[in-house]
Each structure stands twice: as structure tokens, then as C-alpha cells.
Amino acid sequence: MTYLSNDPASFAEDALAGFCELHADTVRRVPGGAVRRTRPGQPKVAVLPGGGSGHYPAFYGIIGPGLADGAVSGNLFTSPSAQDACSVAMAADSGAGVVFGYGNYAGDVMNFGLATEQLRAKGIRAENVVVTDDIASAPPDRVADRRGIAGDFTVFKVMGAAAEEGMDLDEVVRVGRKANDATRTIGTAFAGCTFPGADAPLFTVPDGHMGLGLGIHGEPGLRDVPRPGARELAEDFVARLLAEKPAGARDRVAVLLNGLGSVKHEELFVLWADVSRLLRESGHTLVLPEVGEIVTSLDMAGVSLTVTWLDDELERLWTAPAWTPAFRRGSITTADAGATVEDVAVAGAPRFAEASAASKKLAASVLDGLRAVRTALREAESELGAIDAVAGDGDHGRGMVRGIDAAVAAAEAAWRAGAGAGDVLAAAGDEWAARAGGTSGVLWGAGLRAAGEAIGTQAGTIDARAAVDAFAGRITALGGAQPGDKTLVDALVPFQQRLRTGTWAQAARAAEEAARATAGLVPRKGRARPLAERSVGTPDPGAVSLALVARTVSEHLEEGT
């Protein structure tokens, strides 16, 4: 379990602060994460790994020459926001563009994707490399659905060395994707980790068993099996990885044997003796293998094995020197390092477009509507959490409340600053996305911003259908979910369709019926869901939230008339 904290709610931030204090000579903290203290002497591509916290040394432990230029760091096991990613990227960019690297999780994909769009709109070149190394998370014919776990490290190491060599953005992305294509990981867990302040682990594994292929956030794996001896585990791991050797791959490999937290060094060395022997016996040459804690999950008891098949280019980049707090290889020249950067605030106060008097008046009604939604979500928080806990991690209600609280605060500030109705809603969306975390946070945030942009800052009334179309269009484009996937889209689409011909109240009732009907659906394949794979019989919490918000807005509109 986690024993040491001050406030469990700020644990991830407190840890990042302590880390940045310890390494203040080489790393500086910025909103959303950390970047190198020194700026490059001439423009170089900024390699920016990121994801939720709780995986140290992933991701901020590998900031330094030859590896990452910065790291985007979310709350525990929760994607950072697009705003976090933009903040870190703007601090790290030296004019040659940025590339985000992250594991394939819905929240990360959306937030980093959104950040990429926002950075490009600001004139900063931005790209993404998504890691999909976990062979237990989807079969070989659906590689793109696989999660990213410890193979993150190899991919980021290769990209970091490429950027240090002076490769341009397209080249760094190319080698990063090549490294990902050549990387396979299999993991297992013996016992779950416990969050700060929690009194029970996030998941459990039956005594004497292990969860083969269990994800680093407790996502479902292959199956629970009796815990084998070290030699049998090594044989199983190596056989599974060799069965997925890429076509045409040669026999030189980078290898990571990774402890998740409570499986200790001596155990890893015992396992390594067999792993290395088996890999050699299969005709492979091991190139600078690493054994240790590389991508952890708090105190989870587990271990994973990663193999990357190397060509000449990947081997050169894998073996290149690097110097970071948690990973040091060879001797790296620092002659190119430019000036040291003192700590500076990155984020400024938002600016709003000049609004009409009518839109400013309308903004007050928008703000009242958001407050009504806040009241409703706060009242429903525990119920939403209970629904989510059946098949998920139970944090949906908390995330929605965190989002709406931040949204209302931002809307109030925007309203006081004289923003029009559309900007008040857009500002609310931005803060929702930044503070709520997770997949639903970015969807709600991006949806509200889109609706706000549709409303604009001049008109004195709202075209509800246009606003809802913008909201729904953004969410379906970002999330990629289809009706029937058991997501909030199952309530959103009926709502949107009913609104085309009916009133808001009728549409809200359609959303409620559709949300209840999600109880009969099976979640879309590949959708990351910890603890249980089946949630038939329980409605989707995201759909329930959407229906609740629709009804609350309906009541708010009726009061207003």
C-alpha cells in the first residue's frame, strides 16, 4: 500500500514537486509536468513522454540529455489534460517541434491528440507516437488496440537519442514508430497497488495465483493462473514474446526486465538468469539489457519482460548515451547545452473576444445553467461512482464533480471579465478538461468548448440545436465511439436526434431512456476497463451523466421561461 503522503488528493503533485526539488540542477517544474533545466544551444526536437503519475521513473525520471526533454504528468493513473501537454510543450519547444510519446490509453490519446491540434494552431509543430507493446491486451491482428506498458521506455529512449543526434521531427517520429513496431511486452501481477489514502488495493489476485497480462492500472489481462516458479515464468514469457517476433526481424534485441514496485531486485535477478539463458538459447544476442524498475505501478507486485528487435539504426539509438535522474548510460557530452532557464510561470490569464451586450447578458444565464449542473452532479456523485464501480474504477462521479467545479469557477471568472456567452462556456470547457482528468474529462471539456464556439460572443440567444451538434460532433470525433459501444454516445446520439424535431425536455427524456438501455450492452472491445470485463446489467455511467446533465439543463431552461 501507499504509506506516506500529506494530502492524498495532492499526492501526485507533491511527488513531482519533491522530485523537481531534488533534481533542481537539471530539471525544472512547469504547469503540467517538468522540462530540462537547460535549453538546447540550437533548435532540436523536444521528446515529451507523458501519462498518468504513479509509474516512476516513467515519465519525469527520464528527463535529461539523450532522453526526454520534458514529461507531461497527470494525476495518479489518470491522463494529463491537453492543457498540461500544451504547457509542457511550450516550455520545451526550441523551434524544431515537439513529439508526445505515450501508451495507448483512451484518455491519453484524446488529450495528447487535442494538445497536438492546439499547438499546431499556435504554430508549434507537434506529433504523437503511441506505444502499443502489451501483447496481452489484444491479439496480433488488432495491434493498434494494444496498451502501452514498459515498452514505453525503449521507444522513448530511441526517440530521445534520435532527437539528440539532430534528427528532424518527422525522423524522430519515424524511428519512434519503428521502435514501437519492433517492441513486445508481456507482464504479470501478483498483487494490486493501493492508492494514497485508500484502504483497499485497486485490484486483487487470488492467493497463490498471478494475473497473467494484467495491465499496469489493473486492466483485464489474459487469465488468472497458479503462480509458477521463476524458471517456468521465464519460459512462458519468452515463448510468448518469441511467438510474436516481427517478420524479418534479426536476432539482436534490447531487453527490459521490469519490476512493477514490490517485486524486488533480487527476485528480478533470479528471473533474469533464466530469461537471459532462454533468449540466448533461441539465438538472440542481448544488447545492453536493463533489469530494474523502469515503468512501475506504485507498489504493485508484478513483473514484465520487453523485447525490442533491433536493426542497425535502432541499435545505434538504443545504445547511445543518456544522462537522466533514473537512467544513465555512457558518457554524454554537454557542450551543446545552452543557457540555464530559471523558473518562470508558463500560463497567463485567458483573454476573451469583445462581446455584445446581449451576449454578456446571455452569459449570466449560461453561468446559472452550469451552477445548476454542478448542484445536480454533486448530489449524484456517489450514485455515479457506484454505477462505475461495477465495471470500472469507480471514479466517474468524482471526475465529473471535479470537472464541473473547475468549469463553474472558470465560467465565473470569465463572466466577471466580461466574456460573452460562448466564451464563458468555452472557458468552462477548458478548465473541465484540465482538471477532471481521464477520458470523460477531455470529452466534456472539448464538447463544451465546441458548443461555446457555436454560440459565439455576439448573439443574444442560443441556437440549441447548433450548439448540441457542435458538442456531439466534437465528442464523437475525439472519442471515436459508436452507438452500441456502451459509452456516453449511446445517450448523446438519441438526445441530439430527438432535439432535431422536439423540445429540449423531450430530448432529455430520450437521453434518459437511452442511458437506461445501455445496461443491456457489452462494452466495446479494447475499451480499457479495470477490474471486470463484463458489465452487462449496469448502465454506462457516462451515458447516465449525460442524461442527468440534459435533464438539469431542461429544468434550468423551463425556470428561465
Add this chain to the structure above:
Amino acid sequence: MTYLSNDPASFAEDALAGFCELHADTVRRVPGGAVRRTRPGQPKVAVLPGGGSGHYPAFYGIIGPGLADGAVSGNLFTSPSAQDACSVAMAADSGAGVVFGYGNYAGDVMNFGLATEQLRAKGIRAENVVVTDDIASAPPDRVADRRGIAGDFTVFKVMGAAAEEGMDLDEVVRVGRKANDATRTIGTAFAGCTFPGADAPLFTVPDGHMGLGLGIHGEPGLRDVPRPGARELAEDFVARLLAEKPAGARDRVAVLLNGLGSVKHEELFVLWADVSRLLRESGHTLVLPEVGEIVTSLDMAGVSLTVTWLDDELERLWTAPAWTPAFRRGSITTADAGATVEDVAVAGAPRFAEASAASKKLAASVLDGLRAVRTALREAESELGAIDAVAGDGDHGRGMVRGIDAAVAAAEAAWRAGAGAGDVLAAAGDEWAARAGGTSGVLWGAGLRAAGEAIGTQAGTIDARAAVDAFAGRITALGGAQPGDKTLVDALVPFQQRLRTGTWAQAARAAEEAARATAGLVPRKGRARPLAERSVGTPDPGAVSLALVARTVSEHLEEGT
């Protein structure tokens, strides 16, 4: 707990083998531990940390330029044998002598002390630096009784840098002892570790509490207290260390914040934020602090804070570069590194003095006696374990059986090789010490060797009193225990005295009575005893073993007559 092993009995050896395989380019395995792969270009002092396994990266993880020349590695939480220490020392010595560094535990003190004597007898200069940093293990007026914990690292780092600089043996010892005198550690544990194959932890801490000052093998600390928040723990740790600031110390400090195993990186960073602030607020300047896993205890949940007050010389040595598997600082020149050494067997077959026919005949009787003792100890193993478990770690019976098994095997080999009676017994003693581990192993081994030397290889009969005097003299000289300390000496001294005027049978009965009487004694202060401090009411297992052996030999002698 420990999840991964092949054979729990060979876990420590398997881990060392896996480590040496992983780092075969820089480290080579030798009997008893590991040494650097490269030999120095010219003679330099060999710095050799050592102790029981289970504390990685202590001790073999810090072998490399600027730090250790090798490491002596015992079984889990068990002192290596003197033979292990000699083996590593002979492989590492380049002509300038060796210095062993280890924490202040009875078994380590005896085994390394014995190795030092044996090396000197072979013409190799050898010294010892004993670390006593744990302020919870004895009050300030008994610093020499304190245990060594994470402060080991700072002391060894300073010694490694000194040797790398070219200091001679006396100088390396001087700076090592100076570093120890300037180093203070306070630790705490939240939960105990579990040995490979065991189904219960070595110790437990009540829920919601922590064992303040608990030792890294579960030795008693100060007291169990409710578990505080990170900030309160930082305040308590810093206050306790500052209260022991050495007289005349300046305000520049090396700091280690050490995780014992299951307290993870993020928690350490949260704690570090407060620790570093408090140390700065007290006027101290932090010089290259380290936060991480430095001296672990398998998967124990615990943390310790170490402060070393630096003078100019210690600061120079602390900040000097080093390059090892687990600790890398700066960029170290390797121009001085000499030739790479291929793996070679260090130990050869023992050679025996030419023995008389009478002594060879007597040797068969000695061998039979040892076999009788083996039978008796095997039968008594679980009973001895149960007695030991009342106040100790319950491994006394197992250790005695491991010792006698190895002793009989060695005696048989010596007898087949034509050794005389004394050499058969001496060979048995050497293997007992090498294989049994722990304090009792080295005492029995050294005692039997001394008895063997008294018996010699010419006489056809044994002067029992002379042999027992040699046995007892060696044990009391090595162990330093006095009658009344509740050790095997409480049975040995009455046995020896009764034998002066009586028969072996009478002496054996005196030993049995004395062993039973140890139930009323309180253990000597400072004697490391996990789990419980009081053992009044239970006889000392070492004394019981001695009486059992005495009686068995008595029966063997009667059969022989």
C-alpha cells in the same frame, strides 16, 4: 512478500548469479561474492563492502570504478563466512591490501574479523571499517553498539573514492572511520518483508502504526507509534538526526533518503519535499543528496534518513565520480583500468599435512563422532528452531544442521584424502563456518578448527582437555561473550571446567544443567535479536546445542571403549 524464486534455499546465490550475468562486462562472480571485471593498472586498495543478501543495491550493486572493488555476499540477512570474505579479498587484492566495510552485526564482525586474521597470515594486508549509523539501536553513549544501516552507503562511497584517488590502506581506513563518525541514520518500518518460500512475514507492525527505529532485519527499534503523515515523519526524523549533530560539525551535509523496498519512489519524493525544506531551514546545505533504494530489505515497507556532516575531505570524496550498476555519478576516467580478468576458479582443493598411520586410524573415529553429532542435530533441528523462535529468528536448528552436514562431507573427503585426525576435524570446521552462516556457524567452525590443530596429525590419541581448551579459547576470543550473557558460552565454560577434573560424561551433564539454567538469564545488551527483546524463561539455543553435542560425543566415546 517474495514471489519469484526457483529454490528458496538457493535464492541469494541465484540472485547473485543473475546479477553477475547481467553485468558480466564489469563484474565477475567469485566464490563468496563478486569483484570488478578489470584489475587496476597499478596496485590500489580494494574496498570490499559485505554482509547478508537481500539489501540490493547493497552490496554487490555498487561494484565499480570510484566505489567498491568487490562485495562479499552472504545468504539472506546472514553474514557471509570468513571463507567467503577471504575468497573475495584474494580475488580483489592488487597488492595494496583490502579493507572490509560492513554494518555492526555480531556475525559480520566475527566473520570479517576472522578473515582479516587469515588474510594477514597469508601476507595480505587487511583492515575493517565497521558502520554504526543507526541512532535507534543504542544511545549516544554507546555508539559502538549501534547497528549499521543505510549509512553503509555513504561510508563505502567515501572509501571507494579515497582508494580511487590512490590513498593507501591506512588512509582509506581513516576516512572510512571519519565518515562513519559523521553519519547518523534514523529509520522506520510500516510492514515486514517475507523470505522466499515463507508464508508469513519476518515481523509485523500493527495496522496504522510504524515501528520507529526498527532494524533492517527486524531487530527491535524504539517503539511502535501511530503512523504519521509525511510532514510529521520528516519533522521527527530531522529533529532526531539534528539532535545528534557531531560536535564541531559544519553545515554541509550528504543526505540519503532510502526506501526499504515497498515504499515507492513517489512516496519518497513527497517525503523529500519536507525533509529537504527542514534541513535547509536548520541552516544546512545539501550536497548531492540521494533519494531512492540504497539499502533495502527485500520488500520491507520502510524508509530511512541518513545525514553525513562533511568536512572538505569528506565532501571531495562524497562528490567524486563513480560508475557502478546501481549508482552512477559524474564521468569517471577509466584510463587507469588494467586488463580484463576472465572467470577463474578461486578455491582449490585443500591440501593436508602428511599424517601418521595412528592419526589416520584416529581420523576414522573422529569422522564417526561427527556423523553421530549429525544424526543428533538432525533429530533436534525442529526443537532447536522452536527454542530459537521465542526470542530469535528461529533458524538456529537449520543453521546447525547445515553446518554439521557440510562438516561431515568435508571430513569424509579429508579422510578419503588420507588426512590425519586433526586435519579431518579442521577441514570439518572450515566447511561448517563456510556453509552454516550466522554467528554460531563461524564460532563452531573456528572452534573445531582450533581443536583439530590441537589434535594434530601425528598422535594416535586425543588429549580431550587440550582439544576442548583450544575449542573454547577460540570461541570466547572470537565471540567476546562472557558467562551470564545467555550464549553458548554459558554451557561451554562449565563443560570445560568440569572436564578438568572429571570425565567427558560428567562434563556433558554439567553442560546440560548449565544450558537449562540459561532460561533464567537475560541476553547481553546489544546482542542483535529480532522480534522480541526478552527471552527470560527459554534456554539459549546455542547453549542447548552445545550440551547436545557434548552428550552425543560422550555416547560416541562410550561406544568406542
